[in-house]
Amino acid sequence: VIRRELRLAEGDRFSLTALNKSRRNLRNTLYFKDVDLKTRRTDENGKVDIDVIVEERETGTLSFGAGYSSEERLLFTGSVSQENLFGTGRKVYLNAYLSSKTHEFDFSFIEPYLSDMDLSLGLSLFNYTKYFDTYDYRKNGGGLSLLRPLKEDMKGGMRYRFERIKVLHIAERASRYIKEQEGVRTTSSITLSFVNDTIDDKMNPSSGSYAQARLELAGGPFGGDNYFVKPILTYGRYFPLKFMGSSLFAKGEVGSVSPFGGKKVPIYERFFVGGMDTVRGFKYGMAGKKDEEGEAIGNEAELFFNFEWIFPIYKPQGLKGVVFYDTGCGFDSTKEFDLRHGAxxxxxxxxxxGPLRLELGFNLSPKRGEKRSVFDFTIGTKY
Incomplete structure (x- = not known):
């Protein structure tokens, strides 16, 4: 596992850049608490030895938790994971998330070093239920993905997913648009992606950037009931500051989804702007289109930006504070483009x-019927 992540081998010309990239690669495997690469002179003229010093961390976890958010109310989580199965680097995850709004169960397996082909393989299975005020939907399915390095810091990937989705429990007062969604449909798609990642530390980032381009094609030659094309561009960057050991983070994302073959975009494939991962200070999807009942129904395009100042509170425990400003919206046409703002x-x-996020967002320009603040809780990385 260690040798595969090193960018220097015996007999190579020494490079400080390659040494630093090796250190970053080892740190980002998440197998080690501490990573240090030290050089020392040898008796042979012009040669150095490199000592790789690592402290392994516990890669297997069994955890349970509870929390509260304005959107999900009381919530419970549980997970079983092994991120270095039998010392091979293989990862296995089993997660559960239960709240009044969401029931989610998923399993994933990652083989980071598939044979000698320099490929990583991912397999996922899931069962997901989301409860809204005027309808519910359930989906289950899985995905198969392949990822390959293209050059240093850049990877290309392909993912196939199949989902069976059922929209049900539609209230009498629901809008005509939501009533049209009732029934069972399937999505069969291929997604191509390119990622350039120079983030210094995935669990505790302070510098570097992350750029991703994704293009998903559903239906047509891949079958299924839903036919659409969905391109998404994402870019985020950390800027380290000398003040208090803090950093700035900026992220932007733009995406669209377009149907073809005489089909319509189903509600669960639209963009829902508003919430923890888009524009904070708004409930899920509420910075976009709503029906006459006030239910978020998503949009066919999205644009949002996040800006954060991240500062240490208690370094030994990895506790940090964040002050943020978000702006963005969902829209179907330029006439509907209306940037919303939260801080x-x-x-x-x-x-x-894993990384735990607790955030209180304020709607800076609340409209009639909108909440002025939203409290959110989640576990996971930011970018």
Whole structure:
């Protein structure tokens, strides 16, 4: 596992850049608490030895938790994971998330070094139920993905997914658009992606950038009931500051989805702007289109930006504070383009079960019927 991540081999010309990239690669495997690469002179003229010093961390976890958010109310989580199965680097995850709004169960397996082809293989299975005010939907399915390095810091990937989705429990007062979604449909798609990642530390980032381009094609030659094309561009960058050991983070994302073959875009493939991962200070999807009942129904295009100042609160435990400003919206045409704005503060903690985010967002220009603040909780990386 260690040798595969090193960018220097015996007999290579020494490079400080390659040494630093090797250190970053080892750190980002998430197998080690601490990573240090030291050089020392040898008796042979012009040659150095490199000592790789690592402290392994516990890669297997069993965890349970509970929390609360304005959107999900009381929530419970549980997970079983092994991120270095039998010392091979293989990863296995089993997760559960239960709240009044969401029931989610998923399994994933990652083989990071598939044979000698320099490919990583991913397999996922899931069952997901989302409860809205005027309807519910359930989906289950899985995905198969391949990822290959193209050059240093850049990877190309392809993913196939198949989902069976059922929209049900539609209220009498629901809008005509939501009533049209009732029934069972399938999505069969291929997604091509390119990623350039120079983030210094995935669990505790402070510098570097992340850029991703994705293009998903559903239906047509791949079958299924839903036919659409969905391109998405994402870019995020961390800027380290000398002040307090803090950093700035900026992220932007733009995406669209277009149907073809005489089909319509189903509600669960539209963009829902508003919430923890888009524009904070708004409930899920509420910075986009709503029907006459006030239910978020998503849009065929999205644009949003996040800006954060991240600062340490208690370094030994990885506790950080964040002050943020978000702007963005969902829209179907330029006439509907209406940027919404949110700001707030939060806490980030690198907990034993992963990065924990607690954030309170304020709607800076609330419209009639909108909440002025939203509290959110999640576990996972930011970018």
């Amino acid at each position: 707030g503060l939060g806490i980030r903690w690198f907990s034993p079960i």
